[in-house]
Every structure is written in structure tokens, then in C-alpha cells.
Amino acid sequence: MAEQPELTIQGWGPHPTGGSTDAAGDRAPGLEAVVPKAARRHLAKELGWTPRHTPPVPVAEIRLAPSRLPAPARLALVELLGEENVRTDRESRLLRAGGKSYLDLLRRRAGDATDAPCAVVLPGTTEETAALLALCSEHDVVVVPFGGGTSVVGGLAGVDPDDRPAVALDLRRMASVRELDVPSSIVTVGPGMRGPALEEELGRQGLTFGHLPQSWEFATVGGYAATRSSGQASTGVGRFDELVTGLTLATPSGVLELGHPPATAAGPDLLGLALGSEGTLGVITEVSLRVRPKPTTTSYEGWSFRTWAEGLAALQRLARHDLLPDVVRLSDVDETRANLLMSGSAGARVLRGSLRARGRGEGCLLVVGWEGLPDMVRARVRAGSALLREGRGVRLGRTVGESWRKHRFGAPYTRDTLLDAGLLVETLETAATWAALPTVYDSVRRALRDALTTGGRRPLVMTHLSHGYPTGASLYFTVLADRDEELPIQQWLGAKRAATDALLAAGGTLTHHHAVGADHRPWLEREVGALGVEVLRAVKTRLDPKGICNPGVLLPD
Numbered sequence: 052m053a054e055q056p057e058l059t060i061q062g063w064g065p066h067p068t069g070g071s072t073d074a075a076g077d078r079a080p081g082l083e084a085v086v087p088k089a090a091r092r093h094l095a096k097e098l099g100w101t102p103r104h105t106p107p108v109p110v111a112e113i114r115l116a117p118s119r120l121p122a123p124a125r126l127a128l129v130e131l132l133g134e135e136n137v138r139t140d141r142e143s144r145l146l147r148a149g150g151k152s153y154l155d156l157l158r159r160r161a162g163d164a165t166d167a168p169c170a171v172v173l174p175g176t177t178e179e180t181a182a183l184l185a186l187c188s189e190h191d192v193v194v195v196p197f198g199g200g201t202s203v204v205g206g207l208a209g210v211d212p213d214d215r216p217a218v219a220l221d222l223r224r225m226a227s228v229r230e231l232d233v234p235s236s237i238v239t240v241g242p243g244m245r246g247p248a249l250e251e252e253l254g255r256q257g258l259t260f261g262h263l264p265q266s267w268e269f270a271t272v273g274g275y276a277a278t279r280s281s282g283q284a285s286t287g288v289g290r291f292d293e294l295v296t297g298l299t300l301a302t303p304s305g306v307l308e309l310g311h312p313p314a315t316a317a318g319p320d321l322l323g324l325a326l327g328s329e330g331t332l333g334v335i336t337e338v339s340l341r342v343r344p345k346p347t348t349t350s351y352e353g354w355s356f357r358t359w360a361e362g363l364a365a366l367q368r369l370a371r372h373d374l375l376p377d378v379v380r381l382s383d384v385d386e387t388r389a390n391l392l393m394s395g396s397a398g399a400r401v402l403r404g405s406l407r408a409r410g411r412g413e414g415c416l417l418v419v420g421w422e423g424l425p426d427m428v429r430a431r432v433r434a435g436s437a438l439l440r441e442g443r444g445v446r447l448g449r450t451v452g453e454s455w456r457k458h459r460f461g462a463p464y465t466r467d468t469l470l471d472a473g474l475l476v477e478t479l480e481t482a483a484t485w486a487a488l489p490t491v492y493d494s495v496r497r498a499l500r501d502a503l504t505t506g507g508r509r510p511l512v513m514t515h516l517s518h519g520y521p522t523g524a525s526l527y528f529t530v531l532a533d534r535d536e537e538l539p540i541q542q543w544l545g546a547k548r549a550a551t552d553a554l555l556a557a558g559g560t561l562t563h564h565h566a567v568g569a570d571h572r573p574w575l576e577r578e579v580g581a582l583g584v585e586v587l588r589a590v591k592t593r594l595d596p597k598g599i600c601n602p603g604v605l606l607p608d
């Protein structure tokens with residue numbers, strides 16, 4: 052199998068649009084190349100920030116603790132997988148040191164990878180994975196499944212309360228299509244498969260699975276299932292967990308084959324237990340997914356609403372009439388303004404002028420995308436547009452929608468540049484009912500602002516609504532602030548704590564699609580209750596009696 056591109060150790064990447072390459076590898080492009088002057092001025096004024104040059108330490112200087120993998124465990128792993136699939140070299144370990152949250156990046160950029168796994172193991176089959184888990188149980192070695200490495204909640208932290216040595220179990224050797232059942236619209240794939248490769252294979256049959264998170268280039272099918280991911284078109288095609296028709300879970304106690312399409316009433320849904328289990332119950336070694344014909348027509352458009360409340364009300368009406376588009380993304384005033392300034396294109400300047408002329412200079416941008424057969428798209432666009440207009444929306448046309456579509460995977464690359472310029476850049480997300488959304492929105496913004504406003508610093512909190520449901524929607528917050536170079540980790544931890552408390556108190560869920568990981572686990576009990584946590588723990592104890600499967604995530608201490 053061809054090697055897939057790697058994420059860079061200290062950021063996203065490799066940077067397709069340029070940037071310089073130094074001895075350490077790939078470097079993000081400079082601020083001037085990525086952020087237009089007007090946007091730099093806007094950010095400096097809003098945040099009380101002066102751009103500065105704060106590049107990460109060279110990769111060669113990153114600190115890595117010596118591998119603690121005991122020799123007998125290493126020997127047994129080599130016997131099982133072969134020497135080439137048990138790696139303890141520096142680069143392999145650095146590349147699996149944590150995920151891509153702001154906190155992960157801060158540590159890697161500061162030259163700290165002392166939390167890296169002791170080794171990287173690469174099984175090639177379900178049987179090898181099950182044998183590996185049994186072997187690691189026997190040798191008391193922690194196993195952290197590693198898909199694409201894009202976790203943003205500390206899902207790959209590898210923290211063990213008993214401080215046992217840990218290995219990263221990389222799934223890239225299980226990354227092929229195993230079966231395509233066209234009549235039933237089901238594809239069965241290895242968990243290490245990434246979106247682009249799967250879409251390419253399905254595309255040859257005129258099919259798609261349609262899951263498009265922003266991390267699409269690097270994240271894997273197994274990771275999507277383990278975190279209950281949600282993509283940009285999830286309002287239309289469904290969340291990833293809704294696409295899964297079955298999976299195989301290798302655990303230290305044996306192998307579970309879960310799911311029975313098209314439907315079953317054979318007791319409670321065990322498949323549902325594996326989805327979102329974040330590697331704590333075992334390793335997902337195969338996933339069956341619903342696929343569908345590639346859409347023959349797509350229609351992406353921009354709309355503008357005078358206020359966030361008007362936009363919310365219009366979308367709520369669409370939801371009530373089952374007319375939500377496949378892609379729906381309503382930005383609040385702060386996000387709309389920043390996105391238009393960041394774009395810097397002539398088109399964006401024209402749009403800003405035209406919005407001002409229509410009295411919507413401070414409005415909220417809505418991007419909607421409809422996909423499917425031509426007649427259905429036409430009918431849905433007509434009915435949906437009528438409701439948006441009734442809700443006082445102004446249609447901006449296709450250029451805006453297509454521009455968003457073209458640039459939708461670009462933000463993570465820009466993040467590296469902003470980090471290099473001394474900014475705090477992080478996101479968080481939740482979901483709530485339509486009734487609770489306005490309170491959640493206000494409370495989280497207030498909490499973030501209060502926590503991050505100190506000594507002349509003010510954060511910019513930008514929000515969009517995406518992933519609409521008949522009963523509610525998710526909210527996604529992007530936070531920018533002048534980074535506290537003395538205590539950057541504490542600066543964000545304080546804000547995150549305040550925002551999480553606020554969103555739970557206002558009726559939001561702990562996480563709509565990023566999962567629990569290490570970062571959210573102190574709050575899990577507030578979400579599912581003490582008994583709920585006990586039930587999850589009992590299941591884990593049965594499947595993973597020695598507690599070697601990703602012990603630092605999901606379940607609170």
C-alpha cells in the first residue's frame with residue numbers, strides 16, 4: 052500500500068499553498084501571505100494584539116523520553132507483527148505524539164513530546180489486532196489506537212493513571228475497501244482508510260459516502276466511528292454514526308461483530324456502544340458504511356440575515372418543515388465580518404460593498420448547499436428559498452456558496468500561520484435544542500470573553516451554526532486571542548473550563564462531534580449521570596479487564 056501523506060509534527064500540513072521549507076520540514080506561510088492587511092488591522096484592534104514572530108522550536112530539538120517498552124513485550128510484539136511493524140524510532144514516535152488540539156500544538160511547538168508513545172505498532176488484520184491486545188494485556192502495556200491523529204480533545208494523550216508504558220496502534224495497514232455491496236448500498240472498509248481514498252474508489256462506481264469533516268484529508272474511517280464524527284454535509288447525509296451499518300471491534304477479551312443491516316430488534320444496540328468508544332473498549336478493525344449515488348446536481352448559495360436571531364428563526368422554520376439543506380452554515384456577525392476580511396478577494400470586497408448598500412453591513416452570512424437529483428434539488432431549493440425569504444433572508448447567490456465550498460478545508464493551514472504570529476487559536480462545539488440555542492450561544496460567548504479579557508487583551512469569539520436537526524442544531528465557536536506567552540496552557544484551560552460549564556448549564560451537550568477525549572472527561576458525569584458512567588465502566592471492565600485500552604480518555608477518574 053502506498054504511504055499516505057503525514058500531518059506535520061507541530062501543526063497541520065504539509066502546506067499545499069507554499070510556505071518555506073527549513074531543515075525541520077514543513078513551515079507555514081508567513082502572516083502577510085495568508086492574512087490580508089485589512090484583516091490584520093481588524094484582529095490587532097479587536098484583540099489588543101501586536102503580530103510577532105513565534106515559530107515552533109526546530110523538530111530536531113523536540114524532547115522525547117526514552118522508550119520504556121519492556122524488552123519481553125517488544126520481543127513478543129516483533130514475533131507477532133514482524134520487526135518492521137514495531138517501530139521505536141524517533142520520527143515514528145513523534146508523529147504519534149498526541150493529536151491536533153491547541154494544547155497538543157502548544158506542547159509540540161514548545162519542543163515537548165515527552166508524552167509520546169514508547170513504540171508504534173502496526174497490525175494488518177483483525178486477528179493480529181486481537182492477539183496484540185491479548186499480548187499487551189499480559190505485559191501490562193497500554194494501547195492507544197491511532198487513526199489519522201486529528202483528535203482535538205486529547206483523544207491520543209495516552210495518559211495512564213498507573214503510568215504503564217504505552218504503544219500507539221496505528222491502523223494504516225488496514226486501509227482498503229474489503230467489499231462493495233452495490234445492491235445494498237454498503238461498503239466495508241479497513242479502519243485506516245481516509246476520506247479522499249475512499250471517495251476515489253467509490254467514485255469509480257458513481258457512489259459517495261459523503262462524510263466531509265474539515266479534517267477530511269487526514270482523518271480515518273475508524274477515527275470517525277470511534278468519535279461519532281459529523282461532517283459538513285451531515286445535515287443531509289447524516290452523522291457518521293448514522294452511516295455505520297456494522298463494525299468489528301477487537302477487544303482484549305475477544306472479537307465482537309456488531310450491527311445487522313437493514314435493521315434489527317434483537318435487543319439493545321451494541322453497535323451504539325462501540326460508536327464513540329474512543330478506543331476505550333478495543334480497536335475497530337472493520338467498518339461497514341451506507342453509501343449513496345453521487346449527486347448529479349449541487350447548488351451552493353449564500354444568503355444574508357440582518358441578525359443572528361433572524362437567521363436562527365429562519366433555519367428553525369426550515370427544520371420544522373423538513374426542508375433543511377444538506378449543508379447549512381449560519382455565521383454570526385463576528386464570524387461573517389472576519390471571514391469577509393480574511394478572504395481578501397476582489398469578490399469579497401464587492402460583496403462587503405453590496406451588503407453595506409443593502410443595509411446588511413453587519414449581517415450574518417448563511418451558506419446553504421443542496422445536493423441530489425436535478426428535480427429534487429430544484430424543488431427543495433424553491434421551497435427552502437421561499438421560507439428563507441419569508442424569514443427576511445436576502446439571497447446573495449452562488450458565487451458566495453461556491454467560494455465557501457472551494458476554501459472549506461483551508462482554515463487548519465491558516466491556523467499554523469496564526470500560531471506563528473503569537474495568537475491563541477482554538478475551537479469548541481456543542482449542540483442544543485432550538486429552544487435552548489440562543490441561551491447557549493450567549494452563555495458560551497460571555498464565558499469565553501470574561502475568561503480571556505485581561506490586561507488589555509480581548510478575545511474574538513466567532514460562532515456558526517451547522518448540522519441542523521428537526522429538534523435543534525450544533526454551535527461551533529472559534530476563539531482568537533493574543534497568546535499569553537508565559538502561561539499559554541493555563542490561559543486556554545481557564546477559558547475552556549468556563550465555556551464548558553456555561554454550555555452545560557445552558558442546556559448544551561458536552562460535545563456534538565469532537566468526542567470526549569481527555570479534555571472533556573471531567574464533565575462526562577454531568578452529561579450521562581453517575582449511573583451512566585458506572586454502566587460504561589462495567590462494559591469496559593468486561594471487555595478490557597486490565598484497563599489497557601486508551602485509559603486516559605472518556606471515563607472520568
Ligand SMILES: Cc1cc2nc3c(=O)[nH]c(=O)nc-3n(C[C@H](O)[C@H](O)[C@H](O)COP(=O)(O)OP(=O)(O)OC[C@H]3O[C@@H](n4cnc5c(N)ncnc54)[C@H](O)[C@@H]3O)c2cc1C
Binds near residue numbers: 196328
Ligand atoms: C483542523 C481540524 C478540523 C476538524 N474538523 C472536524 C469536523 O468537521 N468534524 C468532526 O467530527 N471532527 C473534526 N475534527 C476532529 C477529528 O478530525 C475527528 O474527531 C476525527 O473523527 C478523528 O479521526 P482520526 O482518524 O484522526 O482519529 P484519531 O485522532 O487518530 O483518534 C481519535 C480517537 O479515536 C480513537 N480511535 C481512532 N481510530 C480508532 C479505531 N480504529 N478503533 C478504536 N479507536 C480508534 C483514538 O484512540 C482517539 O481516542 C477536526 C480536527 C481538526 C484538527
